[in-house]
Amino acid sequence: MVPITEVEGRRLALSNLAKVLYPATGFTKGEVLHYYATVAEVLLPHLRDRPLSFLRYPDGPGGQVFFTKNVPPGTPEWVTTAEVPRSEGPARMVLAQDLPSLMWAANLVTEFHTPQWLIGAPGAADRLVFDLDPGPPADVVDCCEVALWLRERLAADGIEAYAKTSGAKGLHLLAAVRGAVCEQTSRYAKQVAVEAEAALPGLALHRMTRSLRPGKVFVDWSQNAARKTTAAPYTLRARDTPTVSAPVTWDEVAACRSPERLELRAADVAPRLREYGDLLAPLLNPRTARPLPGEGR
Template sequence: MPDHVSVEIDGRTLRLSSLDKVLYPETGTTKGEVLQYYAQVAPVLLEQLRDRAVTRIRWPSGTGGPSFFEKNVPRGTPAWIRTVTLPAPGSTRDRETITYPVIDSVAGLTWLGNLAALELHVHQWRVSGDGDSLPPDRLVVDLDPGPGAGLAECAQVAMWARDILCDMGLDDLWPVTSGSKGLQLYVELDGTHPVAVVREVAQGLAVALEAAHPSLVVSSMAKVKRGGKVLVDWSQNTASKTTICPWSLRGKFGRPTVAAPREWSELEDAVAGRTPLDQLSLDEALARLP
């Protein structure tokens, strides 16, 4: 295969490089296959990315090599990539602002994939057409199993959380296995509440779950308390925090896994011991496309 090829996508010409480079050594999955995955999931992934600033994790040499977080758009970013410049409070590099990409097309996904940006992370709020931050349109809690716990325990905590949230009238919610160790629980909001209120609700949920189920749930970040338990990480709702985008690939392993939306019945089966709940591979995620 030639080292560089030019393709036209969405009316944009992109110069792609090293399509046969292996990005996942365990399965031999190449950059070309990663680009194909993002093109196939674009209808659902782009809806999750819509109007959200994107933080990327890139693996230029594949997941067997080093990676790095990237927030600012890199040099050479095409002029047609939409960008948004946002305040950067608490920046570790003393930056006052960060200019993020906002991805709204298959061409944009292909551009990111060509940079080996395997993981796409987003905030729980969107930006307006004028580039202003909007109130959160969803709440997320990250269920992270400590040593001795796994996805079945995360599923049980997610079901307990569902009961509490539904009692609060927050019944538009859905689970996502993270592609790493645990899962996330997303709650759709009407976009009328500020970040501080959403964060307070998420923290209250974590504390309530720990109080009701102290043998399995912990709301403190202290690792010493997490053995055999599930951390309900509510801090993802802080304005500056991001979470892996549903349908994004992960770069945690030598094989491609996906942050994949799941059915509640799958969690119920795992808790009942009927069917194990596992992280989904690239191919398994594609098989679930609507």
């Protein structure tokens, strides 16, 4: 019998709660759902009005993992969906606008990925993102060095960056922007990545060529494209352990001397929220958004 839970007046069938999804730690599906219920207050504002892409791992990261953008079969009628333009034709995607929708989506066992624009203005960028991806033997400690350089470089253009772990091996840098479309943020991000490679030639890399990656930090600027998505703040990741893409302070980035310092798991998030609140909350304040150099000034 599948247990039925009522969430804010919506009836949800939550299945297989005892199923172990993270064998390395014994973390169960029930714990996944509890985690999302716990962080919903800070997670939902970062998802709201952004069409969701799902990276699903219903049998854990060791099972089948697949990416879907279209509305999944069986989606309840009360879950908000919206038509989204795509090069191959419009598609209908899910919006997680409230707690019942979030818990329904979490029951699918998924990472949450979002674009850098809102559904009301597809392709009009409100976020700038850099995904710092280390090529072994480089690790997140090297990402931190690149992140600190990028922070200063963006600040020189009046743009304030915020950091979060990727939940995998690297770091994400995010900033609130206005008055630009995704083609412009992509162009600007690529230029900054090129400058990072020139300034940190033994460490940073802006080119996607895999043979160049070992020992370097790839400054991935490409996720600013309108069609691309990035792991959302506070999403669990399909890794061996229940790691989270979680905000970190710049002091933590500067002090990082070992990868373990910035490996944040589900159990770490609630205490951090009590200590710091949502470190990415400024991204949600329109007054913090800044124009790109030469755009909308």
